[in-house]
Amino acid sequence: MHLTLLFLGLFGAWGLRLLSLRVDGTCQQRWQRSLGLFLLPPLLLLTTAIALVCMGSQGQMVRWWEGWFSYTLAIGFLTVAVTLALKLLLEGQRSLQQVRSYPQRMVQGQQARLLETPIPFIAQVGFWQSELVVSQGLLDSFETEHLEAVLTHEQAHAHYRDTFWFFWLGWLRRLTNWLPQTESLWQELLLLRERRADRWAAQTADPLLLAESLLQMVKAPELYSEGICAAFSTATPRNRLEERIDALLAAQEELQPSTVWGWLWLLLVCLPLATIPFHY
Numbered sequence: 262m263h264l265t266l267l268f269l270g271l272f273g274a275w276g277l278r279l280l281s282l283r284v285d286g287t288c289q290q291r292w293q294r295s296l297g298l299f300l301l302p303p304l305l306l307l308t309t310a311i312a313l314v315c316m317g318s319q320g321q322m323v324r325w326w327e328g329w330f331s332y333t334l335a336i337g338f339l340t341v342a343v344t345l346a347l348k349l350l351l352e353g354q355r356s357l358q359q360v361r362s363y364p365q366r367m368v369q370g371q372q373a374r375l376l377e378t379p380i381p382f383i384a385q386v387g388f389w390q391s392e393l394v395v396s397q398g399l400l401d402s403f404e405t406e407h408l409e410a411v412l413t414h415e416q417a418h419a420h421y422r423d424t425f426w427f428f429w430l431g432w433l434r435r436l437t438n439w440l441p442q443t444e445s446l447w448q449e450l451l452l453l454r455e456r457r458a459d460r461w462a463a464q465t466a467d468p469l470l471l472a473e474s475l476l477q478m479v480k481a482p483e484l485y486s487e488g489i490c491a492a493f494s495t496a497t498p499r500n501r502l503e504e505r506i507d508a509l510l511a512a513q514e515e516l517q518p519s520t521v522w523g524w525l526w527l528l529l530v531c532l533p534l535a536t537i538p539f540h541y
Contacts, residue, residue: 270309274302278441288460288508292453297526299446303433304530307342310335346432353388353428353489360386360394368395369405369412381478383411384492391424391491403474410462410470411478411493417458418491427454431488452501454491456508468509475505 280298283291313335363374373393376382381403382396393415403411418424427450434447459471478494479502 270306274305274437274440277302277305278443288453288456291449292457295446295449295453298442299430299450300433301526301530302440303437304527306338306437308530308532310338310342314339342436345435349428349432349435349488356489357387357392360392363394366395368393368400369409371412371416382492382494383415383478384490385415385418385424386490387424388428388489389422389425391419391422391489393419403477406467406470407474407477410466411474413462413466414458414471414493415491417461418454420461421454421457423454423458423491424489427451427491428488448501452504455493456505458491459505459509463509472506472509475502475509 277298283294313331316332360374363376366373366375371393373395376394376396378396379398379401380396381399382394383399384394385391386394393412399411400408430447430450434443437443459468462471475493
């Protein structure tokens, strides 16, 4: 039973990632589809490992070493997962402490941390309660209307708690980067995160101003880890930049609230845990 569960978890995770990544449909449909393909495999591996650890190394097995083999693999995988999470938490905390050492300044009525650099940069940095970071270069080079537009975009990241959720998504990305399509799904989620923030901001800001601001920010560097940073200029290779601008200039999609039914697929990852009572 142990080896069967182990191989089912591995083959299930690998098989899900072999499904083709479609980029058609609305932004929300793409988000739900990409998030499902990204989340299901690593969560299935984690619940399988937890189930094997709960079962222990004992049981009615054909060969005595089968229990120890699967049990050791499960312990090892969970140890790596916890160690990686702690490492990323420490790195993120150090970055947040660095941000909090910057002087505070009111920018268009919002409290922000001022980064002394001539390079235009603006981002939310942190975890659940993120900090707004604005560079002096952005304040010097952006007109008031464009500055208000990008600030509204960053408010969207704070509204959706993007830095918090993408920290954990980034952890799963690092943990299972050996699975197929991990990087392409990650880049798709980054793009859709920015499109969602663009769409939210376009409800109160002029989409044309947002598009013009995005063009000005193309060469902005990645100053912080993507896991704890949601920057206006994130994910802007040429093709993705064009997609964001086209989406801004096109008719805006209506923002749909998340539904419970869209998350029911997460119940699938609990199936390994349901096998625990049958082990004894």
